[in-house]
Amino acid sequence: MTPAWRTAVLEGAGALLWWDLGTGEQGADVWDEARAAGWLDVAGEDVLVPARRAALDAWRAAWWPASRVADVPPLDPRVLTARRALALAALDGVTDDDEAVVRALRELAALGPGPVGGPLDEQVRELAADHGVDLAASDPLGSPGPRPEEYALAAGAAGPRGAPVLDGVDPVDPGAVPQGVVDPLGQVAWRVDLAGGADLTLAVTVPTAPVVGAPPRVTLRAVAGETVVPLRRAGDAWSGTVPAPPALLAARPRFRLEVPGLTPVPDVDPHRLVEIARAVGP
């Protein structure tokens, strides 16, 4: 199978369609021939065009490398979801999940009310009416707006000044975090300072991913061996400070990011992500 992080997928009835955005290869993994026979070879481009469109918008929602470092502007999740809902409607009867359109419309509703923009608005309103979905109904599980206290903290988040005892930067692994959490081209910057008397502190900062709308609320921490630094989102950066364990100074630590419960997607290449994003477009 192709590397998951650069593969756009469409779950069809009886077959998984995939596009490797790194190589341009595409294919269909047929798992139930009797079902896939109803659409895979019957309708050709009429099915493949909306299928690719839906798959690409799902990929953008998951992997679009919004980045201040690489100057990749973030995409609006509401636009992506609206476009995906419309593409899935063209695939009604073709998707594995008969409720795929309704599901996408509910996701859109959960992202909060407001216009999506342009002709999409009218199309989506029409689609929702045709599926009996109330776009104004908000899902309590959806991510709420940013909490004001997080932004208030930003003012006081200035780190220590002066020469550090030890510092370094490690690359971000986008495969280790969900979408919208950290800048995939950013770096995990850490420094050890002498705070006041003889106490050493360890401070870690990572640039956030630029997002449209509310950022996802996840538990994020930087980890190097036994050392764990919980991070908080404030303004444009995640940061955290802990007393530096003496062992940290023995060898140059390598920090990586961790979200509890999330198994990293292996071998994600952030530079390749940016290239693919520029080729695929917003």
Next chain:
Amino acid sequence: MTAQTTARTRVLAQVWRELGDGVAPLSNAAGLPLARTVKLVLDPLVVRPAQHPHLGRALLDDDAARELRARILAARDDLVATAAWFVHLKRERRARRITDGHPQDLYFQRAYELAHRHGAPGPDAAALAGKEVEDVHDAGRVTAADLRAYLTLPDVADEVRRAVDAAWTDADRGAVAPGPPDEEGTTDRLTRLLDTCATDGRDALDHVVAAGDGTAAGTALRSPGRARAAGLSAHETVRPPEVGTRASKSALPPPFDRSILERLFGTVTALGLDGAGALRDVVTAEAARSARPWQLAAEPDRAVMVAGAAAARLDGTTDAARRLAARWEREAFVRKALRLPDGTGPADGVREAFLRRLWARVHGRELRGRDLPAEAVWDLLDGAMRSVVLDRRDQVKAMLAQGGAA
């Protein structure tokens, strides 16, 4: 001699595209039938596999394929008129600012009935369609709120409680000690059903039904601890259901612990019941059903449950079990591609979640009065597993949104 076969879905898709623009309102942008067009119109009203089982199989021989084509082409006028009526019904819905329910679910069958009665829509189409829409959304139809109001009337609640108790007492009294278990026979019959149901399980289902394997397994669930182990109850000993005063879709207990209200409220609106008499009948039937093996009334439905319990072991011993397990293998890749937390190991509670989903689907069919033809068995099993996969995907998304992964 092996006959040449064609996938049924391919025959449907090809002949559907031949019907032309007249059926566009029932088609997707690629000119293929919508999922609900097949489920609510083509299958139950035009092809009717219950009466013509040879047209319901996943793979059709040449004769059956020709017959299926001919049936659908013969129904062209009906289908074109159905499509036109559906457009009228949606227009009248909009004119009345009705937003409840999925228009396809609510109007497809009505559109077909209008087409049958009146042919293509004529000058009086708006009035007829308007009347039909008002009938669907008639304030007199029983809703979930009506059901709740009814069940919370003290006299009714008492009566329903007595009916439940009587049914359970009868079941206890009637429960004969099971004869010598025919485990080998059961295993053979279930294996055959699960090996063939994805392609053609007709005879195999008949054998399981005739042997009463579903009833035997369902009766065994009454032994202490068994229903809990299967994920169908939270209790060591299954108790008769309460009548119930409240119900919430997001907080349903396991199937056997659901109150009468919880068993009915999700479906009652869709039943289109007219008045208190019809509601009373549904409630009384549910009280009786709750005391039956698997808490289901029909033997084929119990057969599906016992088959599902075997398939959900995902142990690779049958075709169905392998297919269900393959869903989880695909899901592991899709989760990564969608950058969602993993946790797709099918070990934890999947079998129990699957049986709960399967029960709800089978029970819903019973409420709608639908019998269970053999060709529906695999769709039920696969659909229940797909629901479990998607439920879990929603759960990890929600967990991410709430500040942590799995």
